[in-house]
Amino acid sequence: MDNLNQYKLHEIIDAHSLQHIQDRFSKMTNLSTVTVDKLGNPVTAPSNFSKFCTLIRSSKVGYERCTNCDAEGGLKSMLLKKPIIYTCHAGLTDLCAPIVVNDIYLGCMLCGQVLLKENKDKSTVDLKKLSMELDLPIKELEYALNHIKTSKYNKLIDAADFLSLFSNLIAKMGIANISHAELLKETKEKMKFQQLAKDAQIKSIQSQINPHFLFNTLNTISGMALMENCDITADLIYALSDILRYSIKNSEDMVKISTEIDSIEKYLFIQSVRYSDKFSYDLKISEEVLNYKIPAMTLQPLIENAIIHGLEPKNGPGKITIHGNIASDKLAIIKIEDNGVGMTSDKLNMIINNINSSNKLESIGIKLVQDRLLYYFGSEFSIKINSIPYVGTTVYIKIPLTY
Incomplete structure (x- = not known):
């Protein structure tokens, strides 16, 4: 498709089917998952989101930071053309798999919201700073953080690879559907044109009788x-x-x-x-x-x-x-x-x-x-x-x- 840039991710994918598969993926890996467009805006509902991240996003500033962080993660993975693992603005570990079709970046699938088992002391998370900047009670943040899941780094690598294959497969299916729809529309328009041409031709033929x-x-x-x-x-x-x-x-x-x-x-x-x-x-x-x-x-x-x-x-x-x-x-x-x-x-x-x-x-x-x-x-x-x-x-x- 030469005009792929004109489409947004939510116009390409079947959000209902993606949501169902995303929920199953999240349940299977025990990782929080969401799909966002290239601006970081969600195109699916979050799957298995942690209490901690839900609390962070309840703050207006926190939501904006999460959105920007998701967009930056997607952009980095797009530039590298591969999944990446990174630390989000709140200090948790996330991973991002870019959705790229025909070298055009459409969005990404994000999952994680975990602490690495290698960092048992939770030193990556500054609760006091988050509480002040996001105007959230520190005790609620502490309680939510205690429920954050932990994961091994190698497990995240495997999840990232799988997510990359999965996300791009969905996008390519969406592109195929759009291409089919456009071809069908083009064919119908062509048939309509041909019929009009035939009608005009037959009227012309009838008018030519010597x-x-x-x-x-x-x-x-x-x-x-x-x-x-x-x-x-x-x-x-x-x-x-x-x-x-x-x-x-x-x-x-x-x-x-x-x-x-x-x-x-x-x-x-x-x-x-x-x-x-x-x-x-x-x-x-x-x-x-x-x-x-x-x-x-x-x-x-x-x-x-x-x-x-x-x-x-x-x-x-x-x-x-x-x-x-x-x-x-x-x-x-x-x-x-x-x-x-x-x-x-x-x-x-x-x-x-x-x-x-x-x-x-x-x-x-x-x-x-x-x-x-x-x-x-x-x-x-x-x-x-x-x-x-x-x-x-x-x-x-x-x-x-x-x-």
Whole structure:
């Protein structure tokens, strides 16, 4: 974590768990224990505190001295990067284990409040001076001092080593929890951003559908209103109205393939009237495919491409074949085939890879379909294009069977 400095010790550790373990440690070693931050402020309640130290801390001056002493002990152990044993301001022996993660000092664990058995005469403690400076009754100090535990120096060394391992393990667990939480938050934010990007992308995709179909159709309707009977004109208007209603109503939805095919039939009807005898179509979708779902308006851009770039430049009439079948127990396949002018392999590769901006208009149908299928199906779909010059083009779409 690069931003570890911004955290305080109480924000990193689980104080409840630390308190429980600290209490057990104190009971096991018979040593008073407390965990403090880098300023000497306790982040846990004292465990097994001595009467003497409790009395000292009952004085305002005594509490400040204890806090400062704890901070100084932690600072010294941090600078030495190891546990230390020292004499506190009141004359008792304490030990301090620094909590250091990634070379950043966060606080320390303190324990002790003992007299060394090597100093049997208690000469390190000046009760008279403490009584005067802290305004505490000397008899109470004497009574409390008589209850202070004694410990061998070697035992404190062992306790210090154990405390050091223990305190840093807890800190590293806390850091790991924070890192996990930050990663989870980052991941959620990233996913949220990706979803917003996808939403924006799909709306952008929907807005890119080539408008020339709509304008040309309206022109066809206008011309036929003058030249043909009103029945055909009405049929064209109804078909166009249904297509527009379908695209607006279902623009962000998955629909049954049968619903998509109904719209495609209306689209093909309009185009067949527009181009008169220029092309015909064969639409055969297996009954077992019709109840599965597909993103709305997926097939129209491909059929439009077949008409505009395959059949329109062709000399003489052409044909579009649209077939759909179950490919396996997990996939359906829809084939859109035209016998138009086709394209060379170089041109096909440029369209597939979308690397030639001059061909962007020619490849937009494939790109729209690919983007829509990727949005809804992820990597569970595939698009394959075969094309032979002067023979025609075939597009295969495989999609997962989705209800």
